[in-house]
Amino acid sequence: MNLIKKISANGKQTIKRHFYTPKLNKYPDLDFDYLCSASNCEEILNNITRRKGVGDIHSVQKFKKQLENSKNATDHDKLKQLLYTEALKIPNRTHPDVLKYTTDINIVRFINQKKNFDFHPQEFHEISKKLNLVRTDQLGNLSGNRSYYVLGEMAELEQALINYTVNKLFEKGFQLMSVPDILHRNIIENCGMNTKGERNQVYLLDQKLYGPDFCLAGTSEMSLAGFLMNKTFSRRELPTKLAAVSRCYRAETSSTSEERGIYRVHEFTKVEMFVISTPESSEDHLEELITIEQDLFGDMGLYLRVLDMPPHELGAPAYRKYDIEAWLPGRKIFGEISSCSNCTDYQSRRLNIKYSSDNDLRYVHTLNGTACAIPRMLIALTETYQTEKGSIEVPNVLQKYMNNKMAIGRQKTIPELKLVKNKKEK
Amino acid sequence: MMKFPVKELNSNFCKHIFRNFSSALYITGDKAQKNFAVLIPHIDFEERIQNKGELLNNIKVRKLDLDLNNIEKTWKFYKNLLQRKIILDQTRIEIGKEIANLTSNINVEANQEKKLKMHARIIKDDLKTMKEYLYSIEEDAAIKALSLPNILHKKTPISDHEVLHQFLEKPTEKSENHLSIAEKNDLIEFYDPLYYFFKHKCATFEMKILDYFREYMLKNLFTYFSNPDFARSIVVEGCGGDFNNPNESFILESSEDTFVSELNRLHLVGGASLCSFMAYFTRHLIQIGYFPLKYFTCGRKYQPPIQAEASLFTTGQETAIELFVATTDCLEQEDHEIENIIRILRCLYDSLGFHYQLIAVPAHKLKNYECMRISVQMLSCSLQEYVEVAHLSVCDNYLSKRLLCTYIEEKKRKFPRILSGTILSIQKLLGCVIEYNSINKRDLLWHKNI
Numbered sequence: 001m002n003l004i005k006k007i008s009a010n011g012k013q014t015i016k017r018h019f020y021t022p023k024l025n026k027y028p029d030l031d032f033d034y035l036c037s038a039s040n041c042e043e044i045l046n047n048i049t050r051r052k053g054v055g056d057i058h059s060v061q062k063f064k065k066q067l068e069n070s071k072n073a074t075d076h077d078k079l080k081q082l083l084y085t086e087a088l089k090i091p092n093r094t095h096p097d098v099l100k101y102t103t104d105i106n107i108v109r110f111i112n113q114k115k116n117f118d119f120h121p122q123e124f125h126e127i128s129k130k131l132n133l134v135r136t137d138q139l140g141n142l143s144g145n146r147s148y149y150v151l152g153e154m155a156e157l158e159q160a161l162i163n164y165t166v167n168k169l170f171e172k173g174f175q176l177m178s179v180p181d182i183l184h185r186n187i188i189e190n191c192g193m194n195t196k197g198e199r200n201q202v203y204l205l206d207q208k209l210y211g212p213d214f215c216l217a218g219t220s221e222m223s224l225a226g227f228l229m230n231k232t233f234s235r236r237e238l239p240t241k242l243a244a245v246s247r248c249y250r251a252e253t254s255s256t257s258e259e260r261g262i263y264r265v266h267e268f269t270k271v272e273m274f275v276i277s278t279p280e281s282s283e284d285h286l287e288e289l290i291t292i293e294q295d296l297f298g299d300m301g302l303y304l305r306v307l308d309m310p311p312h313e314l315g316a317p318a319y320r321k322y323d324i325e326a327w328l329p330g331r332k333i334f335g336e337i338s339s340c341s342n343c344t345d346y347q348s349r350r351l352n353i354k355y356s357s358d359n360d361l362r363y364v365h366t367l368n369g370t371a372c373a374i375p376r377m378l379i380a381l382t383e384t385y386q387t388e389k390g391s392i393e394v395p396n397v398l399q400k401y402m403n404n405k406m407a408i409g410r411q412k413t414i415p416e417l418k419l420v421k422n423k424k425e426k
Numbered sequence: 427m428m429k430f431p432v433k434e435l436n437s438n439f440c441k442h443i444f445r446n447f448s449s450a451l452y453i454t455g456d457k458a459q460k461n462f463a464v465l466i467p468h469i470d471f472e473e474r475i476q477n478k479g480e481l482l483n484n485i486k487v488r489k490l491d492l493d494l495n496n497i498e499k500t501w502k503f504y505k506n507l508l509q510r511k512i513i514l515d516q517t518r519i520e521i522g523k524e525i526a527n528l529t530s531n532i533n534v535e536a537n538q539e540k541k542l543k544m545h546a547r548i549i550k551d552d553l554k555t556m557k558e559y560l561y562s563i564e565e566d567a568a569i570k571a572l573s574l575p576n577i578l579h580k581k582t583p584i585s586d587h588e589v590l591h592q593f594l595e596k597p598t599e600k601s602e603n604h605l606s607i608a609e610k611n612d613l614i615e616f617y618d619p620l621y622y623f624f625k626h627k628c629a630t631f632e633m634k635i636l637d638y639f640r641e642y643m644l645k646n647l648f649t650y651f652s653n654p655d656f657a658r659s660i661v662v663e664g665c666g667g668d669f670n671n672p673n674e675s676f677i678l679e680s681s682e683d684t685f686v687s688e689l690n691r692l693h694l695v696g697g698a699s700l701c702s703f704m705a706y707f708t709r710h711l712i713q714i715g716y717f718p719l720k721y722f723t724c725g726r727k728y729q730p731p732i733q734a735e736a737s738l739f740t741t742g743q744e745t746a747i748e749l750f751v752a753t754t755d756c757l758e759q760e761d762h763e764i765e766n767i768i769r770i771l772r773c774l775y776d777s778l779g780f781h782y783q784l785i786a787v788p789a790h791k792l793k794n795y796e797c798m799r800i801s802v803q804m805l806s807c808s809l810q811e812y813v814e815v816a817h818l819s820v821c822d823n824y825l826s827k828r829l830l831c832t833y834i835e836e837k838k839r840k841f842p843r844i845l846s847g848t849i850l851s852i853q854k855l856l857g858c859v860i861e862y863n864s865i866n867k868r869d870l871l872w873h874k875n876i
Contacts (some may be wrong), residue, residue, distance in 0.1 A: 020618035135706070141464045142661055142705040143654040144692050149706055150652035158652050159640065159724070166633065178624035178632050180743060181726065182676075182694075204679040205694070209672040216678075216694065227615065227623050245633075247655060247726055267655050403644070413649045413719070418711040420465070420830050 050311040055090040092346040095320040111304040123330035125261035152411035160401035165372040174243040179223035185213040187226040190350035192317035216249035224274040239277040271371040282365035289340040289369040303327040326380040340369030450659035471571040487789040504567035576824040579798035591784040601807035604860040619731035620742040634876040653697030664829040666795035697725030698748035707831040719752040738857035751845040807861040818847035
């Protein structure tokens with residue numbers, strides 16, 4: 001996108017905008033053989049019911065038949081549109097093991113031991129306030145609701161986390177990329193995220209000023225998927241493992257006390273992993289992603305549990321998804337700090353990402369995982385490594401990324417928050 | 427250069443942009459019901475107009491289209507009306523008292539009481555009428571007074587820039603454009619100034635050079651901040667920007683679930699921006715013992731691109747290291763910090779081993795909030811033009827007065843002097859480095875610290 005200011009004869013400002021619009025097929029190559037086979041109808045119906053209940057397979061099959069029988073060109077276009085509107089709503093298939101789950105919480109494993117405290121551990125927002133490490137107060141009218149500043153050594157810890165994570169990912173064969181944060185709506189929609197309607201979580205640039213299609217990325221998964229869009233790889237290039245550090249913007253709101261402080265925020269930094277693989281190996285790569293995540297967080301000494309998420313917790317693109325939760329000793333709950341998903345060919349069909357194999361073009365499988373989402377990591381580390389004296393120890397693996405600092409104390413170079421009274425001067 | 431599809435304006439857009447907006451920074455009483463007035467800026471017009479010669483010359487050398495006489499006239503008119511309102515208010519109170527006295531005294535003529543009541547009614551009507559139009563006059567006067575530029579620093583050159591320091595000889599060999607070189611080497615995929623990807627060594631360069639600069643700032647006792655990317659309209663205007671101008675900052679769509687007025691929009695500015703630091707210190711009362719404040723941040727900087735060029739010099743999303751320093755209202759302390767920052771800039775850019783120049787920017791190229799701007803410029807070998815890769819803006823207390831960043835000294839409210847700047851703009855530096863290295867046949871990750 002670009003904006004060019006021009007001054008017209010009457011002195012008023014006019015603006016011409018230039019866009020890069022991703023070239024995507026309005027009608028992606030969906031797997032209609034599977035969707036419209038009568039023998040799969042029950043399986044698909046069951047899948048939809050077990051998941052979030054979105055999608056109507058009967059309509060898909062009905063429109064497909066009508067389309068095949070239509071002879072009129074106008075009807076044909078209309079039916080095609082109807083067919084795709086419905087077909088794009090159908091969620092990905094679900095891993096057969098996941099379909100067997102009957103409970104909400106399916107713990108795969110625990111990592112590390114729960115830390116015992118011989119004092120009453122405090123919550124993140126209490127510790128960070130006492131040590132002047134985060135500001136969340138009185139910012140709504142200045143930098144937006146639920147905004148926050150991370151200060152001094154806590155900001156250094158944030159950076160140490162990013163560097164630690166990226167270095168580990170380099171070791172695991174990931175290529176680092178730097179990605180855009182403002183994306184065309186098409187990319188986000190084709191990743192399986194809704195950008196319209198009341199409950200969507202996507203920030204938009206003002207539609208009257210910049211046009212209707214510019215969104216802020218909710219995760220660099222979208223930017224990386226956009227990068228891969230319309231690309232074809234050779235089989236030997238797979239798997240391609242990408243990583244990006246980016247800002248993530250989410251318009252979600254929450255006012256429950258469970259999410260006070262910086263637990264649920266509108267903007268944060270995240271290191272994301274994105275993998276494209278052959279269909280045969282995608283399940284192995286999901287295991288690889290969860291192992292990387294376990295190692296990253298486990299080596300920091302956090303007490304973790306890995307969950308295999310049940311069908312109703314899966315977003316439309318996911319075939320299988322693991323969550324990692326860390327124990328937050330102050331809150332005394334497990335809090336989600338990461339997840340990874342295998343989206344099989346759900347995204348690659350929509351974004352046209354293929355690989356060539358024996359003179360044949362096939363869709364890759366896409367996988368994504370959170371290597372480090374900053375606010376939640378700061379919470380987990382602060383609550384786990386708090387000391388009775390009130391400081392925070394820096395985990396061993398992060399010390400070398402923080403000039404060998406071993407502890408975080410009160411930030412003495414940043415003034416306490418004291419606001420001026422808003423009175424008119426005489 | 428690549429071609430982009432062009433989307434023309436729609437009529438709604440025009441309506442939107444040309445509406446007569448008021449100030450987001452100065453909210454008058456009549457608007458305060460709909461718009462929460464975060465603060466009332468300190469307007470120092472009376473003080474500034476004492477030195478009218480400086481102001482006139484300042485406006486002239488900055489080449490601003492401002493009519494100082496008109497601004498002065500509006501201000502005086504407003505002050506005059508305000509004075510009259512105070513007199514009317516006092517008179518109304520006095521008459522009220524007199525009527526109260528009369529009614530308790532049975533010997534007074536009824537005629538006298540009637541006369542006073544009539545007088546009171548006339549004053550009440552006058553006050554009502556005055557109140558109705560005083561708000562718009564107050565707003566007009568305040569907006570005009572706030573449009574005045576900062577006082578010029580004595581070292582700001584008037585007509586042409588002044589070279590303060592030069593490192594190595596200016597290369598004369600012309601290179602290919604950095605994007606052509608980068609695309610040939612599979613380092614960057616560039617689609618438009620907002621949609622581009624760094625790959626391989628470019629992405630590593632970004633990370634490593636940030637680390638190198640960040641470590642240097644920490645060694646120099648600057649405190650690290652991690653800032654939000656959004657700022658409200660009041661902060662954008664407080665920092666001297668036009669919050670209504672979609673070319674100056676990205677304006678976000680108002681979300682439906684929160685009440686957002688046209689004067690209270692969210693802007694995507696990036697954490698590595700002056701706005702983000704100023705938002706932190708808006709309406710802040712800083713305890714004097716903390717000065718000088720010396721902070722920096724690494725993060726994004728977003729600005730709608732001015733040109734449709736395929737170039738890293740004009741992107742809408744940058745990664746940058748931003749600096750923020752506040753001193754007391756003491757010139758010596760400010761000068762000391764300016765020297766310190768210039769020393770840091772020179773050490774960092776000398777160590778990179780490329781030709782660059784440090785210049786003082788001429789008055790007409792300053793932003794309104796700047797009284798001086800020191801610019802670090804590297805040469806684009808393809809354009810044979812200098813590109814600003816870092817800068818320091820001396821803002822004195824212009825911004826702190828607008829956004830009420832204050833401290834108390836000797837029981838008086840004072841305003842800190844602010845220094846702001848970008849220590850490193852990755853995209854611009856990278857563009858220059860790719861071009862230099864193509865001439866010198868040097869690897870992108872040549873530097874021992876990168």
